Amino acid sequence: MDFQIREGEFVAIVGPSGSGKTTLLQMLGALDQPTAGTLKYRGKSLLDLPDPAAYRAHEIGFIFQAFHLLPTFTAIENVQIPMFENHQSRAARKTRALELLKAVGLEQRVNHFPAKLSGGERQRVAIARSLANSPSVLLADEPTGNLDSESAKHILDLITSLHFDRRMTRILITHDMSVASRASRAIQMKDGQVVFDGDPAKLPRHE
């Protein structure tokens, strides 16, 4: 496969299970490396990153399907996790986390542990966490996969508005065509190949 994603684009990657969507996301996030081929970020190969951790911390914001909040951390502590490598003071981290939780409408739940939050609230904490270091790219792996339709709509609205306001590039993996339709571009994969790349409205309705 060979494609480029421009800065600020909102791209939905769709395709059946096993088509390689998650593997692609792992490689885009420098969580894994390809055995062949190259990946470039702003003209530089991701394979030659001197510090993949710094790339993940400062350039990428992750949202996972299963939220992946640390159960022993409160909402505000979870949001601070990506900021630990920034050499910020504890107070500065807390202020920033509070600001982000307010932005996702969770200012009343900052000291709640994930177990005390609903699925939608957990994903909102995860969205706040993904914005912690003001990254350039958002990688979201089925962010609405574990949510009811109302919560899913709210989360998508948040992703659309918050990340658009920050001019982030958004790459979202989904099975759901209605979710993909919110993007400005859809890439459909099958067996590790791109079979469609274009306007989400023109996506073939079968997977």
Place this chain on the structure above:
Amino acid sequence: MGIAAVVALIGLSRGLVASWTAGMKSRGTEIVVHNMRGSLTPKPFPAATRDRIAHLPGVAATCMILVDLMSVENAELMIVSGREWGCFAWENLKVVSGRIPKDQMERAVLLGTTAADVLKKKVGDTVQIETEELTVVGIVEGGAFVENGSIILSLPLLQQITGNQDKISAIDVRVAAGTNDAEIRRLCEEMSRLIPEAHADPAGEHLAHTEGYRVINAMSWGTSLLAILVGVLGVTNTMLMSVFERRQEIAILLALGWKRSRIVRMILWESAMLGLLGGIIGVGLGVIGVHLMQAAPAIRGLLEPDLSFNLILMAVTIAVCVGVLSGFYPAWRSSRLTPSLALHG
């Protein structure tokens, strides 16, 4: 348990030296002439030895002592101390009840307060030492744990009872006022040269130099180290389990930009805290254990455990070091986890 063993065993072995040192200090002894290099129990040597050192410049007073650890009535081990009549080793004894023996041949003993408690004796009762029945004429406070745990009688009486006529096991020496430590050491060397059958040491050091004490100390440390090794394996196992159970959590932290070095530090910190917690609990168990052991008839009145701040600090430091040491492998394992694990499950 390793830390409890350190506190209990090392506390007891150090207490052995500390107790005997305190006993000698309370008697005003500055140098001890003895023959116990090869064992913990003193070996008798001729009383005439005293005559060869008493005249040395710097020696202010001497006191011949015959001391032994004996089974007395219901007590398995008691310190029985025969002292030269009228010497300075009687001066520190404060009579709590009764009196001091009238003369050196009165068939009487004094009991330290703890000894009286252990033997359940009061003034007027009798105490059987070997085949002799002696009257308790006084209960005394000796100013030190060992003194209070002793049965004290005149030297000739104990020599007669134990068949050690003209034999003693120690000479307590007081030096002239103003003698400094270096001069005391020089005096010890000179005494040791003059009396090849015995050895002179500054008070408090003679026990630590003995083979017996070294064996006890080595066994205490050996047992403690074995217990510590078991502790290392236990903490390593706990931390490995923790890392295994939290591998996705660690992968998430890596995915969110944490460096591997931070993960290593986090695991080592947790491991150190686990060690600290274990250390605090171990110290508590050790202190309880020591007090239980101290109440045992075989030990009661013989020695006072050294549960000093230094020992507690050393035990807690060992516990934290054990924690850090045990955390290395789990920390290394956790740092090898791949961040892509975060996207699974």
